[in-house]
Amino acid sequence: MSTGFSAEAEDFGRTVADVLADLWGDATAAPDGDLARLWKTAAAQGWFELASERALDFLVAAVRELGRRACPLPVVDAYVAGLLLGADHAERVASGRLRPVVAVVDDPGTDTADHCEAAPHATHVLLVHPGSGRVRLAPISRVEPTPGLAVPAWSRVGVAEPETELRAEAALIDDALAVWTLGLAVRALGAAGRGHELAVAHAATREQFGRVIGGFGAVQQRVAACHIEVGAAEALVKDAVGHGLAESGEWTLAAALAVRYVGDTATSVMFGAQHTLGAIGFFEEHEAAWLFRRVHADVARLRAAARHATGVSRALVEQGRSLPSFHLGEAAEEFRSRIRALLAEHRVVDGHGRQDHDRERLRAAMAERGLFSLGWPVEEGGREAGVAEQAVLNEEMKYARGPVDRAMSAAMLLGHSILKHGTPEQKAEFLPLIRRGEMRxxxxxxxxxxxxxxxxxxxxxxxxxxxxxxxxxxxxxxxxxxxxxxxxxxxxxxxxxxxxxxxxxxxxxxxxxxxxxxxxxxxxxxxxxxxxxxxxxxxxxxxxxxxxxxxxxxxxxxxAERVVMGGVAATLLRQLDDLLEHLRTDPERMLGADGSGKRERLESLAARLQAARALVLEATRAMAGGGGSDLAAPMAGVLGGELAEDFGQGVLELLGPDAALGADVPRAPGGGVFERALRTSPMFVIGGGTNDIQRAIVARGLGLPREERAARGRGAGCGPR
Structure with a gap:
């Protein structure tokens, strides 16, 4: 599977940014930008040819730049038209002679579309009715501007008799809607991300009360929280693009999770930026004001359209699917298969009929295979495995509910330090114990x-x-x-x-x-x-x-412990899988119909978990020297810790009082694991360095000054041990 954006796509995004800088400007151009001229230039430069190449990464790179400038040029609509209409109309779309905007409609026969963007410069509306698969390309007969939050304004559009009409297969409709909603999400995220950038720069320079405001703890916490949300959303988008480029069966679900996460977080990021920018971003002709409009308008359309796309809860519950997988490379994934086989070999059933592991036999088998000294030098009895394999081992053991948790911790913490700092006598005494998994x-x-x-x-x-x-x-x-x-x-x-x-x-x-x-x-x-x-x-x-x-x-x-930071996400993935297994026994009774509050809750939890897993992947790649931000590790820690608490609470909301029953009660869902998980969840926030400290680390990584009252020795971030 592709890991997301190719270098060529990133270059294309920079080209789009250069053109926008010349022909549109920044977000303050939204009220009077020359969209017609930009449309013509974009056609000349091939922006509307991307569908024929299935260049999803190029499309997303372009849309991100449009969002950063609050520009509603409908390149995503052209891409969707290319998917649904095929080669017959491709040349006209590419040249700009056919300028379509997409409307997802509830009535298959309607001749009116609301909330259309760029309609005064468009020639046609592509009306898509997901339920029937009916697709109509109809010329625009009238345009009625509907001013409001969106700038440029949305329009109500009337259409003439269709020029083209067809019935698309359900899979093609799903694909097209995944692209369209992902495009809206990326544009909203681009705008929110730009607002966040402006807020960070402001916090690093603006002085109040004789200090730079970025040195105040409240500002640091807000800025860091927004940065984590933006980073997690970008990681999810990258993952969705990677699945789409690979034409994976997981693509539409990966896109839906990214869309859900952006819909849940982009507006709060933009509010956070406004709060940091203060009066400057509110009263003045500032980029933030126009970005604010763009973010909220796009999210409003996104939420209306997302109900037609792949439903996360339906996919996970009724269709029995799992969260899309992340790949750390062929060698690491082959190693993952071997670890899973080893765990299966030592799986047993306890007295209550629940699966567990023969821990002593598993520990001995792992020691025999050198798994506790996986990353050590060969001369010290190790296998010199890379970060990816070490991360895989930790994730799989955590997913299996930590059958050898203590031995793993000894290997990661003590083993690494004794190898680097221990005397020959200490190495001789303790390294064999750690290799055997016997160090208590x-x-x-x-x-x-x-x-x-x-x-x-x-x-x-x-x-x-x-x-x-x-x-x-x-x-x-x-x-x-x-x-x-x-x-x-x-x-x-x-x-x-x-x-x-x-x-x-x-x-x-x-x-x-x-x-x-x-x-x-x-x-x-x-x-x-x-x-x-x-x-x-x-x-x-x-x-x-x-x-x-x-x-x-x-x-x-x-x-060394950072390698195990994926353990929280793996633990939560196991909890989600246990939850899904229970919900699948009677989904309509336990969740209700589409759009119900319980389904919304489940989808948000699933999207946040996928976001945490995406940040773990980014952090693992950064540690392995494969790119990514050094801040991904504390960002993943914060997101995972807060999700652990919310997940525990969310399960009670979804399953009711039975989820609060303990392991000794036969009817307890999941064998009582959910109530124990809720009681354990605060430790994911306060252990190993509280989330407040981790956010302060993120803030300093963004260039904000150290808070004076928080400056005393917090760099290691060590919480309760």
Whole structure:
């Protein structure tokens, strides 16, 4: 499958941008831009020939630029006409002699179309009735402008007797509607994205109260949230284009998910941009005002048209389809097949008739195949696998509900750091344990006053000959009560500046005298502990890395942990599949008819999950050096964490009180997994660096200044551990 836009398509988009800059200008040209002249130039440059080449990526690249300038040139309508009418009309459309606009209608015999764009410059309307497959190309007989939100104004259009009439197959209608709605979504996204760019630039330079406003936490959070929505939508569009170019059976569903996500988010992004731009973007003749009109007008038409296109809920529930897959390359996907086969080989059924895994046999099989040391150097017993294969392994294990979660975490966090910073003795002692999946560790990072702000940790270690004496307290330490060792971050220089410079890492046996474990039951039901360190003597040989050099060890471990960031999306995909399995037993009773609130809720959740998966793919490619933004990882983390909470709540809304029943109740949907998932979901937002911190990282990546009150040691983004 194509990964989206070709280099040639991107070049074409830049050419379109250059032409628009000369003949249209920016979004402020919307009230009086010369659309007729632009239409003529576009025809001369081949913009209306794209359908004959099935150049979907070229089309989307062009429409994105049109949206950024609030220009309604109907290149998508010409593309749809090419799909439905074929070669008979292609030359006339390409030359600009036939200038069609598309109207999706409810009445197959109507001679009137509402909300048409560019109608004063068009020659024909292509009337499409999805239910019957009836397609009519009719000359325009009258144009009645209907001023309002859209600028240039929409029109009510009357048509004469059809020049051409045909019945299109359902698959062709679906394809055409997928293109048309995706085009509307891309144009709205282009406009919203441009508004967001203007807001970011404004936030980086505008001063209020003696400071650049981008340094205020509220502005940073808003800007970052908008950037995440724009980035996720762009990733979904890229995925839909890739499926379309490959003529995949998943194409119309991939497009529908992108359309749904843009419809849900583009207007909020534009509102966010307006809020950041403030009075400048509201009272002045600013681009944002015209972009605002374009975004909201396009989304209004999009929502009206999307009901005729492939229904996400119908596809997932009644048709039994799954979310379209993402491909990390042939080698990684072949590896995925082998991991799935391995999991299937060790699948068992528990006492309640639910599927589980023989964890001990699976762990041994994975160790035998070198899967816990997958990315390690060969000389250390590894396989030197790339990021893509490591990501696949993590995703598949998370989808299987973490049958070897602890061993995987040890490999990612401890293994990577010991390889890079450990002594020969530490490597000899711990790497074999990690390779076998037998390293039972806990993470001693968080403290009562140091969660996300890890550089504020107070647990101290004082040198005493060949030992260190540790005193302090660690909080929220999951699995401390069953751990053999703790990966412990302590302060060894209380006067260090900056503060993170005085931290050191030790790997300490949990049975060392002076360590006391106090158990607590977390909201999720798992045991998390407070661990007290009272005059704990730790040999210097337990130190990992340099004295006061622990921050580098921590950040290297977190860099390795980014490989597993796709685990949240994989976990949610499993929850969605479980939900769909239940809904398919009686969809009409549980969801109602098309357009019902429950179906809308399901579609939004599915689209957001696909967006999170698309960002994970972007992040994985960035880590593997295959392009993509370095910000994709924190963006995926924020989107996935917030979705986890909303998904848990959404399942209760969809299934009712039964979804709140636990695993011991036989009639509980999904064997009680949904209520446990809801209780676990807040951890996806607060663990490993809260979403607030991750959004601050995104904001700084966009060039906004560090917030003064948030500047203290948050770079590592370490939340409860």
């Amino acid at each position: 560790f806990c993470l001693g990072y968080s403290e009562p006053e140091a969660g996300s702000d890890l550089a504020s940790l107070r647990t101290g270690a004082v040198r005493d000959g060949d030992h260190w004496v540790v005193n302090g307290q660690k909080s929220w330490t999951t699995r401390a009560h069953t751990a053999s060792h703790v990966w412990l971050a302590v302060r060894t220089d209380p006067d260090a500046v900056p503060r993170h410079a005085g931290i050191t890492i030790f790997l300490v046996p949990m049975d060392t005298p002076g360590i006391t474990v106090q158990r607590h039951t977390a909201l999720s039901g798992e045991v998390s502990c407070t661990v007290f360190y009272d005059d704990v003597r730790v040999p210097d040989s337990a130190r990992v890395g340099e004295v006061n050099g622990g921050w580098r060890v921590i950040t290297d471990a977190l860099a």
